[in-house]
Structure formats: C-alpha cells, structure tokens
Amino acid sequence: MEHSFDPHSIEQPLYEEWETANYFAPRGDGPAYCIVIPPPNVTGSLHMGHAFQHTLMDALIRYHRMKGDRTLWQMGTDHAGIATQMLVERQLNAEGKTRYDIGREAFVERVWQWKATSGDNITRQLRRMGSSLDWSRERFTMDEGFSRAVLEVFVRLYDEGLIYRGQRLVNWDPELKTAISDLEVENSEEQGKLWHFRYPLLDGATTADGHDYLVVATTRPETMLGDTAVAVHPDDERYQGLIGKRVRLPLVGREIPVIADDYVDPAFGTGCVKITPAHDFNDHEVGTRHDLPLVNVFAEDATLNDNAPEPYRGLDRFDARKRVVADMEAQGLLDKVEDHKLMVPRGDRSGAVIEPLLTAQWFVDIEPLAKPAIAAVENGDVEFVPKQYENVYFSWMRNIQDWCISRQQWWGHQIPAWYDDAGNVYVGRSEAEVREKHDLGESAALTRDPDVLETWFSSALWTFATLGWPEETPELELYHPTDVLVTGHDIIFFWVARMIMMTLKFTGEVPFRKVYIHGLVRDAEGQKMSKTKGNGLDPLDLIDGVTLDELVRKRTENLTQPQMAPRIEKQTRKDFPEGIPSYGTDALRFTFCALATTGRDVRFDLNRIEGYRNFCNKLWNAARFVLMNCREAELDGEARFTLADRWILSRTHHLLAVSERAIDTYRFDLYAAELYDFAWHEYCDWYLELTKPLLWNEDTDPALLRGTRRTLLTVLEALLRAAHPVMPFITEAVWREVAPLLGNGRPTIMLEPYPKAAEFAADREADAAIEWLKGVVLGVRNIRGEAGIKPRQTVDVLLQGGTARDRELAAATEELVKRLATAETIGWLEADAAPPANALALVGDLKVMVPLAGLIDLDAERARLEKEIARKEKEVQRLGGKLANAGFVSKAPPAVVETERQKLRDAESALATLRQQLASIG
C-alpha cells in the first residue's frame, strides 16, 4: 500500500469494476428495499445539492444492500421542460435564430440531439460520487414507456372529469410566453411607486369634500386602460352617495361604474380602487361578482394590444406605464406619486414579471386527489422526517388550488387532445383512438392541442411509472411502495405532494413510506449557492481539486449578469487563494454525512472536508500498520486475548450498536461521528498503541500474538464494513487487502454483510480496565507535558495508595503503561512510606507520582497543582452547595443524591491530597 491515501488511484477503477460486475442490481431473496432517485435534469450537471442528496441515498442503499435486502436504487432523468427548452433556445439565439424560425418539429429534434450529446454528463458525475444506482434500469421521463404512462394518466383523469380545459386568469410569463403554475411564481419585495389618479365623476356628482373626481391609487398605471369599474367599500361613509354613479376613465374615455365591494380596504389610500378584471386576480373576482366586462389590453408578450387606445398599442407594458403617467399628468389628472414597497411576482425560470392573463389552459381538479393524500400523512402511511415538515405539507394541501398543467412550450409531453373545426375537444391515447371512440370519419379534420404538460405532471408519476406502470410488472409488485424519498424541502409542493396524490390515485398505494427532508447546501457564509452570485462549488472540484484560475474561469463564464464578473473574481481569489486541493469522493461523502443534521441547512465549510480527508488518510495508515504486522504472521492456532483486545472488541460492539441505530433513524451525522471517534480515538490512539509492546517484543507468548493480530484484523475488517456505506472507495480498497488474511476470499466489500453488534462481546471488565489505564497514562502525560519533559526522556513512576483492584490492574498493564507513558520503571510505595519529591496525578484514590529528580521545574509543577486545586475547589464548592440544599436531598432520586455524595467525597479527598502535595513541594 502507498504511504498515504490517494483517492484518485483507486476510485474510478473500483467503480468501473462494481458496475461491470453488476453489483448494483438487486439480488437475493431478502426483503425488498427501494429508493427512486429524484430525477436530475437530463442535460444538467451535478451540483452540491445533488452530491449531498446522493451521498445520503447511497449510504442508505449500500447499508441495506449489505444487510441482505433486495435493494434497488432506481435511476432516471427528467426532461425538465422549461429549463431544457430555454437552454436550447439560448443556443439557437446565439446562432441568430429563434425556435419559431426552425419550427416545432426541428426544434424538438434539436433538443433530442442536445440530450444525446450532453445527457451523459450528469450520469458520469453521479458515478464519480460512487452512487450505486442500478444503471440497467435507467429511465427518462420522455422515454416511450414513461410517455405512455403520462398519456394514460391524463386520459383517465380527463375521462373522470378531473382534468378540464378552461378560460381562466393564469400566471403568464411574457418572456417565455407560457402559463406557469402558482408554485412557479416567486414573489419578491421591490421598491415601486403608488400613483394616485383622478377619475372624473359624471352627471355632476361630487365627493363629500366637494371634488368632481375620485382618486384611485395604483402600482400598475398601464392597466388602467383595462379598468371597468371603480370600487369603494359598501360601508364607507365618504362615498355612500357615489355608489352606482359613473366616472369617465381617462385616456380611454369609457364610462365605468362606481361599485361597492367588501374587498376594498377603506383605510388604504383613498379607499377607492380601480378594478381591472382582466389583469389582476382580485379584480377578477370583484368583476365576476359584479358582472363587469373584461377588457384585456395585453398581448402574449405583454405589449399593449388593440383593446388599448391607439397611442399605446404595441408599446411594452413598462413603456406604456411611463406614457400613461405622462399623459395623466399632462391632463392634470395625476394627483400625487408616492414611494411604495410592493410584492412583485416573477417567473422562477425567466425572472420576468408575471402577468395575470386570461387564456385557455388545462387544469387538474385537485381537491379530490388531495383528500386521500392528506389522509395518508395524517394516518402515518407516509411519514416525514423531520416531522415538522408535515405541517408545511398539510397547510398547502388543505388550501390547494386547481393545478394549471398546460404549458405553451414545445419540449415535453404534448397534450393528447384534438380539436375539430367546430372547436370540439376530444381526448384520447392517440388520434386514431379519438376518431374511433367518437366516430369521427377519416375526413374530419382534427388538430392536436399544441401545448405540452408541465414537467411536474410527469415527475409526479415517478415511483410507479419507472417500475413499469401501467403494466403490472413484477418490479411494481416487489418494490412499490418504495421505502424512502430523500429530497430537499424546496420541492415538497412541486413534487412530494403531487407524487403522493397521483400515486394514491393510480396505484392505490403511497409512493413511499418515509420522506427524508434534508437541508439546502449553502456556502461558508450561509448564502445560497448560485451561478449569479458566483459562490457555487462544483462537487467534482472538491473531489479532483481545481486551480484558482480555473475556478475563477468557471465562476465567471456565461454569466447572465456579466457585470458581476470582477466582483466574483475578487471574492473567489480571496476565499480560495490556493484554489481547491483534491479531497476525493470519500472525504466529500463523509463531510456531507457529518453535516447532515436534522432538517437544517448545510453550510459547506472547506475546513470540514479537509478534516475528513485527513481521516481517510488516518484509516489508510492504520490499515498499513495492521497489514505490515499481520501479513507474514501465523494466525492459526491457539489464541489468547489481552485486556486491550477485549476492550477494543467491546468498543466495536458499542460502535456497531450506535451506528446502526443512527442510520435507522436517519442520523447520518451521528453515524459519521461515531465512526470517526471509534476509528481515530479508540482504534488508532489507544488500541494500536497498546498492541505495539506485544508485537514488538520477541518474547511475547505466540498465543497472545495470535490473539492480538486476529483482533487487529477482525476489528479493522468490521470497521471497514461499518464505514462502507459512507466511504465506499477507501473501504473497498483496504478491505481487499485485509479480508484475505482472515480467510475471506470473496471479491467485494459491497456485498458482504453489514457487521452486527452482537458479533462482538460487550465486556465491562475490559472497558473498566482500559479506562483505568488511560487515567494513569493521561496523568503521567499531563505531568510530562506541563513540566516540559521531552517526549523521548523517560521517567520513573511511583504508585501509592489505591485499592487492591488498582494493584491488580497495575500488574496487568505494567508494560503497556510504561510504553504509553514513556516510563522507565513503575514501582509501588507502601501506604505509609514518605515519597520523594514528586509531581502528582490522581486516579481515584491512587496516587500516580513522577519523582522530580531534577527533571521537573518546581515552579511549573506548582502552577500545575494550583490549577488542579482550583478546579477541585470549585467542584467541592458546587457539590457541597447542592448537597446542603435540603430540597435536593429530600426530593431528588436517592440514586442521584448518592452519586453526588460520592463525587463530593472523592473530590474532597483529592483536594486534600493535592493540597498536601503543594505544601510538600513548598
């Protein structure tokens, strides 16, 4: 083995070997265990969120595979309608063309080509993460079978009346020229203005304060061209006389009524609201209640259409706004302008300001689907981890709105609806089916609906359609419902809720029994990672390393806001002056596990991954030590085990019990911490050190040597298996060296059983003995460290006092203590003997002394003792106070009180000894 761990030399060959050998496929006849991958965008690339998510999923998958479950990690990718279409359109634009120039068919063909050339990017990257996905079963949301499932679902829902087409006010993205769903609208607070306009009253009417006009306030002046009423609150005294009167809409000239509606808040602005039913969701409702006409003044791209007066036609909405304000002002109708903060709706993909627009769209009547989906979580068929996300789910589901599923896009599943010349709509699995079902002759002209379904409509079918639905496949029978969905809280509504609804509807089963919600990955400052901010990290750069210049290049190229580049470059050079070193996949995965605390966002800190890279190296070197001490050795034959052997076996029992519980409860952080602590601070720091005196002593009993060597190997081998789910590569590489020495010739750790705590004996006696030994060793080391005794300078140790048990343990561990404390001799003093001048440590009642003999600086020793005495005094004081409290003694459980009493006695005794010691050295 190499001197230090080099992830590059092992990772890719091992992965290729696993994949070629088909180890990722389900096997055996154990209980089924299945996770479906949240399908990444087929043309996307791996980001930190993926890397995090896949680490957790792969850990679960590998763990269950090792436990003998028939384990399937279902692979697949998503066509990501809008995102992918935008990308390809941008490429076209770069060539000076638009999608309309080349037409629908050619455009879709081009997207398929793009998928063919770049679709393996993400899958290649997933392999680099070590993800043990079953590639042989890979699916795509637009593959033939999946598309059939989508079609089937649409047709069945339509036939049941749960999908309908309607003319509705929807969220319209004027840049992408498509409808989007409520969820795809992001509201952000922005600084705007509130314009106050005067609308002249007709028929000589006047307001209570004598004006011949009403003042309305608006944040969207341009929409006034579509106003069809002015509303006031029915109880508003100021306007009682005006309800039912009319005003003349300026610039347009239309006469519109003054109406009364509860919607108006009399305390806001003037208490008068202009009503534009075609361009505002609230106004639309008001309009419906009052039977107002709808005047739509916007075209699809949000320029003004012919319903607007001539001067405004063709203007962009923001230009129209300026023009309207200017014209109003010119006519003396601009009352005033105020600064005003408002929530601006923007499309989550385009960033364009969303326009409520009246169009014909397809909707899912969602409430009938939502009800059983709510019940499934209420009754525990689906459980969220952490639990509080269930409230998020419930609150959305209980107020759910009909779902707009049609998109005016080309890349996606085209809606299976056809129209005849009369505008009648026919829905079916194909044009032929439609013709047959509705008895339409060959000659009847049918036109297919040009729209596609939004991506989440198809991904909602993910768990069951990937397993073969609508066919009744064996996979569906075996693996569905899947066991757990691992995903981020940002897509609970988009995806999780819709999967639960659709899956219950079409399979009668929940899609998964558990939903593990992980946090979002943020940068070290807690900022969301984004291309725009230039603060993103590429998981592959953490694995392989990247130079500073390369990192700057990646962060600043193809920016949507190129003006940000200098700032991003500056920050990057500051944050990563040396670029990023290569940490390897195992270190990255270990970091994600260690940071995966429940439901909390992850701040990705380079210091953490560096620490875990070091951990990998530690493990690697521990293995080197074990191998070089066991390889040539005879292991068969009688074996005897030392206290140290029994202790590390006992600690292994503890490790396995704790880590298994941690994984089973999705506490990946505790799992990682337990592995780390055991491997480094128990196995390496103590056990390996404890074996050295035996291994390197030619006189050691061969049976003891065999016991030690077997224990070294057995524990290491179990540790490797225990750690394999989180760090697959290094454990595999090392395991292949270690396992053969134990007579295990099988090819891969991946398919070995996960180690069980029961296979290692808990041993309280050995635990106590080694704890005692640690106490003595640490006592001497503390003296040495504080006194500045050089590491290679040996000391003599004298023991005094203590119990018979102390004597036994001292005898049993003498050689070990000598080595670990760098002691030349260990001797005993009778209880009444006067010790030489010494530095003192206490282990219970046992005095551990290092004779000064010119070694130790008296001042340093005095300082050390004073520190220790101060500490004990504080303890005595605290415990004394506690026990002097009558309430504590009478009300606390007797066992607790007794423990505290014992602690006080110990502390007092130690304090006395230490004080005496201080006095003795003057």
Place this chain on the structure above:
RNA sequence: GGGCGCGUAGCUCAGUUGGUUAGAGUGCUGCCUUCACACGGCAGAGGUCGCUGGUUCGAAUCCAGCCGCGCCCACCA
C-alpha cells in the same frame, strides 16, 4: 398577516426522556521530523449555552415574553 426553524468555544456543528467538570471537528498555544500516518503524535488554552422571567431539589434542555437571523405561505390597490 399567518406558520416554521435557528441563536452553544474564533469558525462549522452535536448535545436523546431535565441529573458527572456542556462535547466534536477545525483554528489557536507549547513540545516532538520515535520504526502506520506531519493529511501525524503528546499536552494545553478557549463557552454567563441570545436576553429576561417562570416551573423544578436541579434547566443548554420544559414554559412565557423579548431581541437578532433565516425560510415558507398569504389577494391588499
């Protein structure tokens, strides 16, 4: 406006059902290039657990209020 989460060592985070001296990693200080590992070893310093009050024999932990930060939902022009 409603809901949720967070605030513990310089930094990133653990801390089960209230009960040893509140822990880890990283960073920091001192010593050590000893035969697994300097991506290392040994020793050490470092915290009023956001604030205030309450419950309790006992609170980082439970309750209330407040302060600060973040997120989600919501139709106020």
